[in-house]
Amino acid sequence: MIKPVGAACNLDCEYCYYLPTHDLYERPSHRMSEETLENMFKTILPHFEDHVSICWQGGEPTLAGIEFFKKALAFQEKYKRPEQSIENSLQTNGTMLNDEWCEFLKENKFLVGLSCDGPPHLHDLYRYTVKQEPSSSMVMRGHKLLQKHGVEYNILCVLNNVNVKHPELVYNYILNLGSRFVQFIPAIEWEEPAENFTSGYPGENPPLKDISPDPEDYGRFLCKVFDLWNRHHRTHVSIQTIDVMLNQYLFSRSSLCIHSDSCHNQVTVEHDGSVYGCDHYVNSRWQLGHVSDKTWKPLTPPTPSTVPLTVSASPADARPEWEHSPFEKDWYQSLDTENFGDFATRKMNIPEDECGQCEFQRFCYGGCPKHRQHRGDKTEKTILCKGYKMFFAHAMPTLDEIARFYRHYGQLPPTEVEIERQQQLRADPGMMDRKVKPNEPCPCGSGLKFKKCCRNK
Ligand code: SF4
Numbered sequence: 036m037i038k039p040v041g042a043a044c045n046l047d048c049e050y051c052y053y054l055p056t057h058d059l060y061e062r063p064s065h066r067m068s069e070e071t072l073e074n075m076f077k078t079i080l081p082h083f084e085d086h087v088s089i090c091w092q093g094g095e096p097t098l099a100g101i102e103f104f105k106k107a108l109a110f111q112e113k114y115k116r117p118e119q120s121i122e123n124s125l126q127t128n129g130t131m132l133n134d135e136w137c138e139f140l141k142e143n144k145f146l147v148g149l150s151c152d153g154p155p156h157l158h159d160l161y162r163y164t165v166k167q168e169p170s171s172s173m174v175m176r177g178h179k180l181l182q183k184h185g186v187e188y189n190i191l192c193v194l195n196n197v198n199v200k201h202p203e204l205v206y207n208y209i210l211n212l213g214s215r216f217v218q219f220i221p222a223i224e225w226e227e228p229a230e231n232f233t234s235g236y237p238g239e240n241p242p243l244k245d246i247s248p249d250p251e252d253y254g255r256f257l258c259k260v261f262d263l264w265n266r267h268h269r270t271h272v273s274i275q276t277i278d279v280m281l282n283q284y285l286f287s288r289s290s291l292c293i294h295s296d297s298c299h300n301q302v303t304v305e306h307d308g309s310v311y312g313c314d315h316y317v318n319s320r321w322q323l324g325h326v327s328d329k330t331w332k333p334l335t336p337p338t339p340s341t342v343p344l345t346v347s348a349s350p351a352d353a354r355p356e357w358e359h360s361p362f363e364k365d366w367y368q369s370l371d372t373e374n375f376g377d378f379a380t381r382k383m384n385i386p387e388d389e390c391g392q393c394e395f396q397r398f399c400y401g402g403c404p405k406h407r408q409h410r411g412d413k414t415e416k417t418i419l420c421k422g423y424k425m426f427f428a429h430a431m432p433t434l435d436e437i438a439r440f441y442r443h444y445g446q447l448p449p450t451e452v453e454i455e456r457q458q459q460l461r462a463d464p465g466m467m468d469r470k471v472k473p474n475e476p477c478p479c480g481s482g483l484k485f486k487k488c489c490r491n492k
């Protein structure tokens with residue numbers, strides 16, 4: 036993950052966890068210099084495996100300008116190995132997009148992640164401009180441009196204390212935006228004074244901010260989304276939380292750090308070239324090094340798990356996922372690996388009396404350390420535990436069946452709606468063509484517009 040403009044953003048969203056990192060830097064400009072940009076690809080790129088996934092994030096990364104990204108692509112070409120393929124993605128609030136941007140993104144095969152928290156009255160609750168004006172119309176203008184230019188995009192929806200109570204409305208709205216890849220991210224933010232943000236692990240958590248979703252509401256949201264996905268969309272829509280669980284069923288591996296055994300599978304490079312293990316921990320305690328630093332310490336292997344976090348009884352599969360990182364091992368040698376080892380493996384430090392005995396441990400892995408509570412030296416469970424348990428218990432029986440089907444046929448089973456539609460079509464072949472306008476609800480009952488649903492199949 037690369038932060039070309041650090042925390043700089045043209046919006047002032049209520050729950051932006053990244054704005055406090057402004058305090059870390061003295062320079063007024065948070066723009067990555069051309070020298071740092073080149074240095075970054077020169078020093079890091081050779082040490083990635085053959086497939087490299089780069090995510091440009093912010094703040095708002097488009098503030099760096101198109102010319103900056105053109106140079107970035109040129110440096111990628113210059114320093115990649117011939118067999119290396121690089122996939123670029125850009126996480127944006129969409130408000131700065133124009134025809135020129137979209138042409139560039141399309142031409143260079145960027146995958147765009149567009150932030151949208153639901154219909155305007157929900158999106159505008161916490162996502163506003165620095166002048167405190169609503170942003171949804173600007174986002175939707177960007178969305179239309181992405182569609183016009185055929186740019187591939189997915190939707191990232193931050194769940195807060197309000198939209199989390201409207202799962203069906205939010206889900207259908209987002210699917211009607213035409214994306215088939217959706218992430219729901221709970222806005223877990225603690226009431227913490229900015230001066231404490233840089234101190235790393237707080238000894239004791241402050242209370243959750245009011246804007247954060249209630250953990251049980253979060254669980255109910257995921258359960259409802261799961262039911263909608265399962266009934267209507269499981270063959271053609273990817274919901275990250277569900278995908279992660281299905282991956283664990285099928286391959287005994289998590290595709291998301293939050294539900295992996297350690298925080299090891301990415302690094303974050305700030306605009307000044309400083310390297311961190313994760314963008315949730317961009318602070319002086321967890322800085323791992325700098326892209327141009329030649330004096331990074333030699334590799335120390337991470338300390339082994341203190342809790343048996345195996346996802347399988349087989350010893351081969353029981354090793355930490357640390358070993359499956361997308362980087363070559365020798366690259367770690369240039370990091371402050373004692374710090375990196377501490378950072379990555381502290382995720383394993385979860386309460387054995389609760390998580391260690393939990394029936395959902397193989398799906399959960401204790402969640403994200405940022406969501407955990409701390410009482411003095413004691414780490415407690417993630418604040419989302421109740422929500423996770425509701426969702427895992429709800430989804431498990433169905434996902435178990437889906438995984439069995441997949442193992443047997445190599446694809447996901449048709450949805451209930453698809454089966455019903457086929458039965459109806461057999462009985463009445465003209466049904467789907469009759470008098471349904473593109474923007475009307477699809478007769479299959481999905482809740483989507485006809486043009487976004489069965490008309491496209
Ligand atoms: S701190 Fe959380 S978001 Fe960051 S790598 Fe670890 S699990 Fe992932």
Ligand code: SF4
Binds near residue numbers: 390391393395401423
């Ligand atoms: S569901 Fe709760 S108790 Fe179980 S592993 Fe996750 S955080 Fe721990």
